Every structure is written in C-alpha cells, then in structure tokens.
Amino acid sequence: MNQQAATTGSCDLLITGAYIYVDAGWEISSGWIAITDGRVAGVGANSEPAPTATETIDAGGRLVTPGLVNTHHHMYQNLTRSFAPVVNADLFTWLTQLYPIWSQIDDESVYLSTWVAMAELLLGGCTLSSDHMYVHPHGELIDAQVRAAGDLGFRFYANRGSMTRSVEDGGLPPVEVVQSRDEILADSERLIARYHDPAPGAMTRMALAPCSPFSVTSETMRDSAALAEKHDVRLHTHLAEDGDELTYCQEVYGMTPVEYFDSVGWMQSRSWVAHFIYPSPDEEQRMAAAGVGVAHCPSSNMLIGGGSADVQRLRGLGAPVGIGCDGSASTDHGSLWLEARAALTLARFRCGPTSMTARDVLDMATRGGARCLGWEDETGHLTPGACADLVIWGGSELSLAGALTDPVEAWLRCGPMAADTTVVAGRILVRDGQIQNSALAEMLTAHRRESARLQGVTA
Known part of the structure; x- marks a missing residue:
C-alpha cells in the first residue's frame, strides 16, 4: 500500500x-x-x-x-558514576550512601550533568527524554536543566521531583535534600507557568514527580495529583521498585504500594511509573485498565539485583510501556540502545525465545515511550506530520x-x-x-571538575 x-x-x-x-x-x-x-x-x-x-x-x-524516547532518568547522577563504596549495594543502602553526596549539587553541577547526559543520549539514538530531578538542596535546578536542553536543542520532558520525608521523619534522605509541601507546590506552579508548553512541536514540557511512597507524605502525593489535573500535566513516580518498599508501605500505610498509589489519586491515565517490579497480577490488571504507563529500566534492575517488570504481560494487558536508562549512578551509562538490547535479552531469558522480538522492543522504545509521556500524537513514529x-x-x-x-x-x-x-x-x-556542538570538550572538563568536588577526589 x-x-x-x-x-x-x-x-x-x-x-x-x-x-x-x-x-x-x-x-x-x-x-x-x-x-x-x-x-x-x-x-x-x-x-x-x-x-x-x-x-x-x-x-x-x-x-x-x-528517535528513541527515554521515559525515566536521573541525569545529575552521572556526577557519581561507578562510585566505589556502593557498586555492590542493594537499593536502600545505595541511596543512603549517595544522598549526602548529592546534597552538594547546585545549579552549575546540574547544568553540566544535564548537558553531558543529553549529549550521551543523543549518541545512543535518544531524541526525547524525561528526567526525574527529585533532589533539591540548592538553587533552581529544573531551570538549569531546561537551559541545558535549550543550549543543545534537545527535546526535554522535565519532571519536577520532590521529597518531604527525611531520616528524621522515617525516610531515607538527609534533611538537606527535602523540602516542605508549600515549597514544592509553589515551585511546581512556577515551573509549569514558565516552561510547560502544551503546543504542538513543543521542545519542553513539565511533569510533577514526587519521588516515591517512602520519601514524600500522602498529602504531597494528593496535592500533586490535584495540581496536575488543574494544569493538565502528567504525573511520575517510582513504584513497586523494591521488596523493602513493599514492607515499608505495609507497615506505614497498611497497604501495598499499588493500593497506596490508588488511595492518593494517582490511578489515572496521566500517570506513569518507574520500575513496577513487585505488583500482584490483579494490580497489574488494574494499572493497565487505568492507563498508567510503566518505564522499564532493565540494566538498572539487573545491576541492583532487585528483579524487573513483567513487560510482556503489561503490554498484553494494554498498558503503555516504555524504556528508561534510570540513574547514571546505577546503570552507569546513558545509551537507550543499550537499554533496548537489555530489554530484549532479559525478556527472552525470563520467558523464552518467542517472548520478545526486536520490533517489540523498538515499539516500546518509540511509540511506547511516547504513550507514557502523552506525546504519541507527534513523537515515537515517523508518519507524515x-x-x-x-x-x-x-x-x-x-x-x-x-x-x-x-x-x-x-x-x-x-x-x-x-x-x-x-x-x-x-x-x-x-x-x-559526533556531537555537533563545539562546547563538548569544555563541558566535559567542567563536568569532571564538579564530579571530583562532589566525590572529594582529585580531578
């Protein structure tokens, strides 16, 4: 035809x-x-x-x-790649060891890490990426990210992440990286007004992204959902990522992570979640029926050893499923091609040689990712227009x-x-x-300097 x-x-x-x-x-x-x-x-x-x-x-x-669509990333983490003390740690240990280092990031380090991350993504075939920036110790970090995307010409879906529950409140992060509910909501309003572009062909859009069930209060989750509905923006969080998260939600909320997700108003089609490793079969069906998307991050899941989402079943249920690099400090690379290949090999290892094809993976990495971001009308395909x-x-x-x-x-x-x-x-x-930007060498030099400062080593 x-x-x-x-x-x-x-x-x-x-x-x-x-x-x-x-x-x-x-x-x-x-x-x-x-x-x-x-x-x-x-x-x-x-x-x-x-x-x-x-x-x-x-x-x-x-x-x-x-172009491939990256549905989950933490770009600032490329400042602490392959950090020796935690290369073999489980998720919660990994987080608690790195949070004090990440509490030192500022506008300059976030600009540099975002620029470098986007350049690396471009070399791996990615043309649209979300980024989950949930650590906010100093400055206006999302602004720095948007500036980096504009300087490179990269299509960017910024995620205004947040944490409110520090170690003093039973959470994991130190007090230096959490914010109050009022600070988070006010900055979310500001960022949506300044950067979210719902027009066709937009280069920057904004989502609201409280970090996880164990790092923000229920009030913040509910308020973020209400604010997303008010401004017609999307919602993103980590969900059902780790066995410890399941235990935490049952002890604190008296329910599973998915039940909690539903109770705070997030079980809706404007939401997409990262990882989704530990749901029950019934919860998978409920999430798919609600149109909640899933960002599958195979390399990160395998390196941390926490399991992986059953993407074949989720796709069969009709859920939007995309692929994500996840944090550069857990995956330690920013190539969506490598993630796509990992998705293929992991699926066939788990479910046999007929369970996944390269075309299935390419569909996840393009159309599937665009569906997660609500951008499938214009991205993830090359149809005319x-x-x-x-x-x-x-x-x-x-x-x-x-x-x-x-x-x-x-x-x-x-x-x-x-x-x-x-x-x-x-x-x-x-x-x-080759990256067609003359600033590459300068950016890499400055990035190395910032990385050394954070890690306390000599550049």
Whole structure:
C-alpha cells in the first residue's frame, strides 16, 4: 500500500537510500524521508519521486528509525558514576550512601550533568527524554536543566521531583535534600507557568514527580495529583521498585504500594511509573485498565539485583510501556540502545525465545515511550506530520557482516550500534557519530571538575 505523504517541490532535509522503520507495521525497505520546518513532510520508496532538498543525506542502506524516547532518568547522577563504596549495594543502602553526596549539587553541577547526559543520549539514538530531578538542596535546578536542553536543542520532558520525608521523619534522605509541601507546590506552579508548553512541536514540557511512597507524605502525593489535573500535566513516580518498599508501605500505610498509589489519586491515565517490579497480577490488571504507563529500566534492575517488570504481560494487558536508562549512578551509562538490547535479552531469558522480538522492543522504545509521556500524537513514529526526530543507525562492517535479511532484528542482535546521525526537530545534532556542538570538550572538563568536588577526589 502506498502511504507516501504529499510533498510540495522541496524540503529542508532529505534522507535517501534507507531502510525506514516508520511505525509499527509500516516499514520501507529502500526509501526516503523528507523533513520541512521540523516535521516529517513525507516518506516514500526510492521508486517514488522525492522532493528536492536544501540538504540530502545518503543513508546507504542503513536503518532509520524514530528517535528513541527515554521515559525515566536521573541525569545529575552521572556526577557519581561507578562510585566505589556502593557498586555492590542493594537499593536502600545505595541511596543512603549517595544522598549526602548529592546534597552538594547546585545549579552549575546540574547544568553540566544535564548537558553531558543529553549529549550521551543523543549518541545512543535518544531524541526525547524525561528526567526525574527529585533532589533539591540548592538553587533552581529544573531551570538549569531546561537551559541545558535549550543550549543543545534537545527535546526535554522535565519532571519536577520532590521529597518531604527525611531520616528524621522515617525516610531515607538527609534533611538537606527535602523540602516542605508549600515549597514544592509553589515551585511546581512556577515551573509549569514558565516552561510547560502544551503546543504542538513543543521542545519542553513539565511533569510533577514526587519521588516515591517512602520519601514524600500522602498529602504531597494528593496535592500533586490535584495540581496536575488543574494544569493538565502528567504525573511520575517510582513504584513497586523494591521488596523493602513493599514492607515499608505495609507497615506505614497498611497497604501495598499499588493500593497506596490508588488511595492518593494517582490511578489515572496521566500517570506513569518507574520500575513496577513487585505488583500482584490483579494490580497489574488494574494499572493497565487505568492507563498508567510503566518505564522499564532493565540494566538498572539487573545491576541492583532487585528483579524487573513483567513487560510482556503489561503490554498484553494494554498498558503503555516504555524504556528508561534510570540513574547514571546505577546503570552507569546513558545509551537507550543499550537499554533496548537489555530489554530484549532479559525478556527472552525470563520467558523464552518467542517472548520478545526486536520490533517489540523498538515499539516500546518509540511509540511506547511516547504513550507514557502523552506525546504519541507527534513523537515515537515517523508518519507524515510527526516531529522530525529520527536516527540513522551506524554499526561496524564487522559487527554487521552476514546480517542481510532483517535490519530491525540486526539493529539489536548485532552491535554495538550507535547513532551515525541524530535529528531533533529537523536539526542535525549528531553527524558522523559526533556531537555537533563545539562546547563538548569544555563541558566535559567542567563536568569532571564538579564530579571530583562532589566525590572529594582529585580531578
């Protein structure tokens, strides 16, 4: 079936000679994609006429996909990657050891860590990322993140995280990183008014994201849900991540994490949650029926050893399921391609060789992630009219030798793969595998200095 979009004469950017994964069920084995004004203007087979273009890229038979969507991250944590004292710790020990270090972050360290994280994500094929910034010891940290995204040209879904329950109130974090309910709500209102852009083609949107059932009060959870409804923004939190969380909720609230989530008004389609490892089968059904999305973070889950979400069952129930890198201090990388491959191998390890395909994973990493963020009308696919966020994938001739029959399967089964070209809103941000921003070396030097300051080591 010819699903080519009408194009008018010329376009800004034309990519030719590619195997194009447009969307689930729509692939073009040898085709072109035209981009105008930051949008997909048309797609077609090479046998069909293509428009003229200001710039043309010959993709030479390589795979082109929608840009990957990262549904859960903690970008500031790349300042404490592979921190030696906690590399083998369980989740709660890991958190309590790192919170005092993270209490030293400020606007400068958050700007640098966000810039570096986004640059790394672009190299791994990610064009849209959320970030769960829930530690707020000093300054206006979300503002610093938005500034970094703007400086790079990255599409960003900021999550205004929060914690109210310190160690003095039975929580895990120190008092230096928690805030009062009034501080959180006032800053949430400010950030939504200043940065949340609900318009088509937006580059920045805002969600409200109390950290977890064990780090904020029930009042803060309820108030955040009410504020999200008032301003029509989304909600995000960690949920059912760890066995200790299950014990905590039963002891403190007299219910499971999912029951608690429901009791504070979060069981709704504007919510998506990270991890979701310890629900009951009935709770999985209830969450899926309510349209709650799940951010699957396979590498982080495996490294911390806490289990993983049953994404095959959740997808079968109709729940939106995306993929997330999670914190750079637990996963220790920011490649959504690596997360996608981990999702494939983990699923097949758990449930057998027919349980998950590369196309299933690609759908999670694109459309699924966009559904979690409520952005599936414009992102996560390359249908005409969508945002022009895409990746031309590159791999070595050695790693792809013999992979001749299925470029999508080869994308995950062979490798490693990385972005040869990454386009966001029609702008080329990665070309020939290199970040197209002259500030990269300067940013890495400054980032190393800040990381050394936090960890108390010599840069």
